[in-house]
Each structure stands twice: as structure tokens, then as C-alpha cells.
Amino acid sequence: MLGDIKKLLGEESKKLKKPILLLTVDTFFNMFFYSMLYFVLLDLIKEELSFSKIKTYSMIMIPALVGRMLINSKGYTEIQAEGARAIESMRISLGDHIRNINLGFFNKNSIGNLSNIMTNDLQDFEMVITHSTGDLIKTVFLTIYLLIITFFIDYKLGLIQLMVICVAMPVIYIGGQRVTTIGKQKKEVMNEVISRLVEYLNGIQVFKAYNLVGEKFERLEKAFRDFKKESIRTEVAIVPFVLIFQIIVDISFPLLLIIATMRFGEGSIDKREFLTFIIINLALTNILRAFAAQYGVFRYLKLASKKLIQTYNHPEMTYTYEEGNFQNYDIEFENVNFEYEEGENIINNLSFQSKEGTMTALIGPSGSGKTTITSLIARFWDVKDGTIKIGGKDIKDIKPDSLLKHVSMVFQDVYLLNDTIYNNIKLGNQRATKEDVVRAAKIANCHEFIEKLENKYDTIVGEGGSTLSGGEKQRISIARAILKDAPIILLDEATASLDTDNEIEIRKSIKKLTADKTVIVIAHRLNTIKDADQIIVLNEGTIEEQGSHEELMENKKRYWNMYNEMEKAKKWSI
Numbered sequence: 001m002l003g004d005i006k007k008l009l010g011e012e013s014k015k016l017k018k019p020i021l022l023l024t025v026d027t028f029f030n031m032f033f034y035s036m037l038y039f040v041l042l043d044l045i046k047e048e049l050s051f052s053k054i055k056t057y058s059m060i061m062i063p064a065l066v067g068r069m070l071i072n073s074k075g076y077t078e079i080q081a082e083g084a085r086a087i088e089s090m091r092i093s094l095g096d097h098i099r100n101i102n103l104g105f106f107n108k109n110s111i112g113n114l115s116n117i118m119t120n121d122l123q124d125f126e127m128v129i130t131h132s133t134g135d136l137i138k139t140v141f142l143t144i145y146l147l148i149i150t151f152f153i154d155y156k157l158g159l160i161q162l163m164v165i166c167v168a169m170p171v172i173y174i175g176g177q178r179v180t181t182i183g184k185q186k187k188e189v190m191n192e193v194i195s196r197l198v199e200y201l202n203g204i205q206v207f208k209a210y211n212l213v214g215e216k217f218e219r220l221e222k223a224f225r226d227f228k229k230e231s232i233r234t235e236v237a238i239v240p241f242v243l244i245f246q247i248i249v250d251i252s253f254p255l256l257l258i259i260a261t262m263r264f265g266e267g268s269i270d271k272r273e274f275l276t277f278i279i280i281n282l283a284l285t286n287i288l289r290a291f292a293a294q295y296g297v298f299r300y301l302k303l304a305s306k307k308l309i310q311t312y313n314h315p316e317m318t319y320t321y322e323e324g325n326f327q328n329y330d331i332e333f334e335n336v337n338f339e340y341e342e343g344e345n346i347i348n349n350l351s352f353q354s355k356e357g358t359m360t361a362l363i364g365p366s367g368s369g370k371t372t373i374t375s376l377i378a379r380f381w382d383v384k385d386g387t388i389k390i391g392g393k394d395i396k397d398i399k400p401d402s403l404l405k406h407v408s409m410v411f412q413d414v415y416l417l418n419d420t421i422y423n424n425i426k427l428g429n430q431r432a433t434k435e436d437v438v439r440a441a442k443i444a445n446c447h448e449f450i451e452k453l454e455n456k457y458d459t460i461v462g463e464g465g466s467t468l469s470g471g472e473k474q475r476i477s478i479a480r481a482i483l484k485d486a487p488i489i490l491l492d493e494a495t496a497s498l499d500t501d502n503e504i505e506i507r508k509s510i511k512k513l514t515a516d517k518t519v520i521v522i523a524h525r526l527n528t529i530k531d532a533d534q535i536i537v538l539n540e541g542t543i544e545e546q547g548s549h550e551e552l553m554e555n556k557k558r559y560w561n562m563y564n565e566m567e568k569a570k571k572w573s574i
């Protein structure tokens, strides 16, 4: 466990030493009470117990008690504070780490698992730091300390006491292993619960529209039922082992007393040693019983640190340069191959160049790899082989965060934060002033509708922007991109989901956004890309055709066919 804490907290773990030491000292103070009991019993046996002696013992006890309280509160407060501090910085570093991992990590981890890592596992790890580790260290120190004293009294009694512990420990250890196995299953089910819950909340409109609320709720209910079952299983998994452990410890108490009495009878130990042994045996029994009760919880909490370590071990995307410092913003694909899953090539030996300040339109059937190409330029994923260069520099050499400073993405699925419109636009540039934000909103043709809202720029847009229409959300995301003013624009053109007014407004603002930029646009309608500098027709991750509208029309291949189909459809609709 200490190894896990060191791995996860690094140098920070050293700060835990002092509070754990204080809490251990506090436990030794607890022994003080047993010492008092020892002296009282000794006096009783010697028939020397008097009121004045009890008074003296009490006078010693009071400062000991105050001392203990001070040490305990200092140790407890410090460990809580250090725990909270450590978890706070871990939350940030874990967030940073996950941000820098290839998106494949998100493919392999469900939303439930990711949420649990960032919430429950971190919380469990905080418990490990603030409670379990200290408790275990105290138990180990106290047990060793009491055993040593027993060995000093009589090595034979010490050996028997040690034997009892050696017999009992494997029992609780096996119980702990069961907790680990069942606890893992519980965590899986917990991931499922969160995934189902998110699915249910996100899809509630669709489920209602298709009258699936009952069916989907059944999936959610099943996840809740499974979770309850696994929680009970985890709780009770260790119970039989704790009972056996405690029975062994409990039975050993009278047995050890019998043996101690025999040793006393033989004259191997004197009255004083006999009494000391009884008290130590009593203290040890209590410590071991308490340890058994905590051990299952400890093993369960330990699972969280293993999961956190696994997440940290997932490698971040590598880079050589902190900053891009691009000479220009030409984008170049050179023999690029890419696959999401091993053996399933999505992009096949793709090469093309998009010159600075020009617009390249990607068209092709669904699944041909258009979105994948834009994700590769943003370095959400790394290519399998080949290179993608910006201004002649391989983007694999640039820190992903820095690369994204040069790229703006405007996609159809706009996600707005549950914050004010002002803050949502300002995300594009944190240093922007109020005037900059309003200017960007005006260019993006959203200033007018924002001004009509009751709270204007201070209107909260709801989770994901739920209080705004699709077109309004799009325009805010364009304002954000205008504010960012990045030299490369990756654009997923809006589909027919927008009404004509909205579409005209959006088209106008996109025109302003993309002027003089290197633009890669995923086009869904051919009439919008006639003016593009080049059009790339994709099929199954390869380039089928490439050129300007005029060139492709002359080629009379797929593009020509698609264009003619579109023209025919237009006439029909007229």
C-alpha cells in the first residue's frame, strides 16, 4: 500500500509521514490506560491499593489524556488536510494526464468507468490516505511492540502468542482476497450504473419520443439491482473470515491464560510478569479484533489505488517541442495510414497538401474517413504510419495542447458549458475583453439574438446548451472560433437540420471566420464547396478524386455523378 501511495503522490507522500507518526504516538498513549490498569491490579494483589494511590494515578492520567487529545487532533487535522490537498492536486494532474492521452483511451473506457475514476476512486484513495494507511501502520507497530514485551516476559509465551497471530493472519488474508475479487466486480457494476444513468439522462427525449422510457428504465433498474447485489456481496464477503479470525484470537485468550498460569506455577514468571502478560494479551486481542474488522474495507479501498495507477500508466502522447512555432500553415498528409482498432485500416496511404490560406473540402460516403482526417490534424489520435505536417513540421513532434492553439474546430454537435453565453464565447480566448467578445458575436451573427434574451450575455445556457436552438448554439460556437482567431479551421459543415434563415446566417458567419485561413471542411452539400480551392473525394480512406470543381466536373467520375444527382434532385424539388 505504501508503495501505491508513493507511486501516486510522489514527493507529496513525504508530507504524510508527520501526521501518521502523530497518530501512531497517540495509539501508544492509549497503552497508558493499560499501564494504569496494570498498576491498580498490582496494588490490589499486593493489598496496597489506597485512595491516595488512585488519586496519584488519576493525576498522571489527566495530563496524559490532554496530551493524547492534542496529539490526536493535530495528527487527525493534518492528515485530513494533507489528504484533501493531495487529492486536489491529483484531480488536476489526472485530468491533465487524461487530456494528453490518445483518444483510444476513451474508446476503451466507458463513461461510467471514467466518471468513477475521477470521483469514487479518488475519494476511496483519499480514505486510504486519511484513514486506512494510518490505522494499519498503528496496528502493525502496536502488535510488534506488544509482542516484543511478551518475549521479554517469557519467550515461550511470546512464541505461542506469535503462533496465534501466524495462524489467524492467513485467514483474514484469504478473506481480503475475496473482497478484492468481488470488489472488482462491484466496481464494474458501478461503472455500468453510471453509464446507464448518463445514457438515460442524455437520451430521455429520444426514449420518450419512441415510447422507450419503460424499456430503457428497465436497463437502468437492472443496473441498480446488480449494484445492490454486488454491494451486499462485497460487504459480506469477508464476514466469515473475520469471524474465524476473531474466534481464533478469542479462543487464544483463555488458552494463553492457562499456559501463563502454568508458567507461573512452574516459577518461570513472577506475579508481576503474569499480570503484565494478562494485560498485554487483553490489549492485543482488542487490537487484532479491530484490525480484522477494518481489513476488508482496506482491501476494497486499495482497489481504487490500483485503478488510479493503471490510468496513470496509460502513456501520454509524446512530443519534442513545447510550442509549434510554425513557419506557415500549409497542411500536408504524407502516406498516412491510421486505424482505430488493430487490423482495421480506416485511412489508407493518404497523401494530400492543403496550402496556407486555401480551402480543402472533403466529401465522400458516410464512413469514408472525413471526420477521422480532421481528428488526425488536431492530433486527437496519432497516425499509424506516414506523417502529417503543418508548415513542414511533423505534428507528432508538437505538444498536443500547443498544436490546438493553432486550430479552431467548428462541428455540428456543438457542446456549450452550463455557463453564461459570455463565458462560453470567451472560451475561445481567455484574455479577450468584453468588447472582443461582443465583436466576435456580431461577426458570428449572434449578437442580435443574445441582446433579445432577458439576461443578454449573462444568460445561462443550460447543460450542453439545452436552452438554445441548434442554430443559436452553432453561431455561439462560431463566435468562439472567431475570438480564437486560429490560422487553421476544421469545419464540419451543417447538415439540413437547420432552417433556411439560420443556415444563411451561419453560412455568412462561417465565411467571415474562414477568410484567409487554412480550412479543411467536411462538406455535406456540393453547392457550398464549388469555390473551394480543392475538393477531395474520399472512399474507404483513400482519395478517389482530387481537384477543383471545374477539374472534377471535367473528369466525369464520382464527383460529376454526385453533382448531377444533386442538380436533378434540385429540379424535382422545384
Ligand SMILES: Nc1ncnc2c1ncn2[C@@H]1O[C@H](COP(=O)(O)OP(=O)(O)OP(=O)(O)O)[C@@H](O)[C@H]1O
Pocket (backbone or CB within 6 Å): 107, 340, 341, 346, 364, 365, 366, 367, 368, 369, 370, 371, 372, 373
Ligand atoms: N472513435 C472511433 N472508434 C472506432 N472506430 C471509429 C471511431 N470513429 C470512427 N470510426 C470508424 O471509422 C470509420 C470512418 O469514420 P468517420 O467518422 O471518419 O467517417 P465520415 O466519413 O466522417 O462519416 P460521416 O460522413 O458519416 O460522418 C467508420 O467506419 C467509423 O465506424
